[in-house]
Amino acid sequence: MTIIMEIQLWREILDPYRLAVEELVVKFNHIIEEYRNAGLYSPIEQVTGRVKKISSILDKMQKKNIAIEEIDDRISDMAGIRIMCQFVEDIEKVVEIIHNRTDMEVIKEKDYINHMKESGYRSYHMIIYYDVYTLDGTKRIQAEIQIRTLAMNFWATIEHSLQYKYKGNMPKHIKEKLLKASDAIITLDEEMGSVRDEIMDAQNIFQIKATLVSDILINIQNLFKVASKREVLKIQDEFYKVYKTENLEQLERFSKQLDIISEGYKAQSLN
Numbered sequence: 230m231t232i233i234m235e236i237q238l239w240r241e242i243l244d245p246y247r248l249a250v251e252e253l254v255v256k257f258n259h260i261i262e263e264y265r266n267a268g269l270y271s272p273i274e275q276v277t278g279r280v281k282k283i284s285s286i287l288d289k290m291q292k293k294n295i296a297i298e299e300i301d302d303r304i305s306d307m308a309g310i311r312i313m314c315q316f317v318e319d320i321e322k323v324v325e326i327i328h329n330r331t332d333m334e335v336i337k338e339k340d341y342i343n344h345m346k347e348s349g350y351r352s353y354h355m356i357i358y359y360d361v362y363t364l365d366g367t368k369r370i371q372a373e374i375q376i377r378t379l380a381m382n383f384w385a386t387i388e389h390s391l392q393y394k395y396k397g398n399m400p401k402h403i404k405e406k407l408l409k410a411s412d413a414i415i416t417l418d419e420e421m422g423s424v425r426d427e428i429m430d431a432q433n434i435f436q437i438k439a440t441l442v443s444d445i446l447i448n449i450q451n452l453f454k455v456a457s458k459r460e461v462l463k464i465q466d467e468f469y470k471v472y473k474t475e476n477l478e479q480l481e482r483f484s485k486q487l488d489i490i491s492e493g494y495k496a497q498s499l500n
């Protein structure tokens with residue numbers, strides 16, 4: 230009986246956090262989509278979220294002497310969001326985006342990028358207030374957002390597993406290896422940062438091309454409904470020829486011409 234009551238209690242406690250994590254992941258993914266749809270480079274590469282495991286909550290309660298009624302206030306990472314960026318420079322852009330939002334109120338920040346932890350850990354942490362709407366009304370909860378590069382994330386994931394393995398007693402030689410690896414991550418991020426503009430250009434071109442091809446194919450498909458099959462096949466052949474040239478400007482020109490043809494058919498069908 231008590232077990233069932235406790236399970237229900239945990240579900241009640243965790244439900245708003247689950248909702249917050251789901252909503253926040255959707256919102257950050259939408260930011261990525263907005264950038265890409267506009268043909269722009271997204272400072273966010275990837276987003277993940279999790280609700281803290283009950284066992285980890287229990288560990289923290291024990292470690293910090295926190296009572297169950299206090300966990301909403303005293304455990305700020307019950308809802309955790311992780312934002313991965315390609316480059317270190319992107320992190321400050323993401324921090325700015327979060328500051329400018331009215332649905333997320335920043336209450337605490339920790340800059341472990343410029344102030345690396347002794348372990349070698351690097352990441353930018355933000356604690357926010359976020360409102361979720363439940364049957365019981367609005368609940369203002371805390372969520373932790375960790376922002377880091379893909380390389381920093383690689384390091385932190387491995388180091389976290391080792392911390393778990395050695396439970397606070399990590400051998401000195403492993404600690405040293407991790408610090409060395411952390412240095413290598415700093416160098417890697419710096420090297421990547423120095424070719425950032427070129428990488429961004431390449432990715433933008435890829436995105437623009439992908440959007441153009443998708444627009445053209447949808448347009449051709451729609452033309453099948455209104456134009457003669459022969460004409461559409463001719464347009465399709467033309468598209469393949471232009472596509473093979475790998476020339477973005479030609480592809481853009483073709484897309485514009487196709488728009489004009491489609492508009493013509495639309496006008497005809499309205500008359």
Ligand code: 0O2
Pocket residue numbers: 281285306339346348349350354384385386388389
């Ligand atoms: P888990 O298992 O990831 O949930 P504070 O009470 O604010 O003084 P706290 O809560 O430790 O101290 O805050 P901090 O330092 O901002 O750390 C919050 C989270 O950042 C940690 O959560 C980790 O996820 C991550 N983190 C911090 N330091 C390290 C580190 O040295 N290595 C790795 N891999 N991650 C780190 P938890 O609850 O400690 O752990």
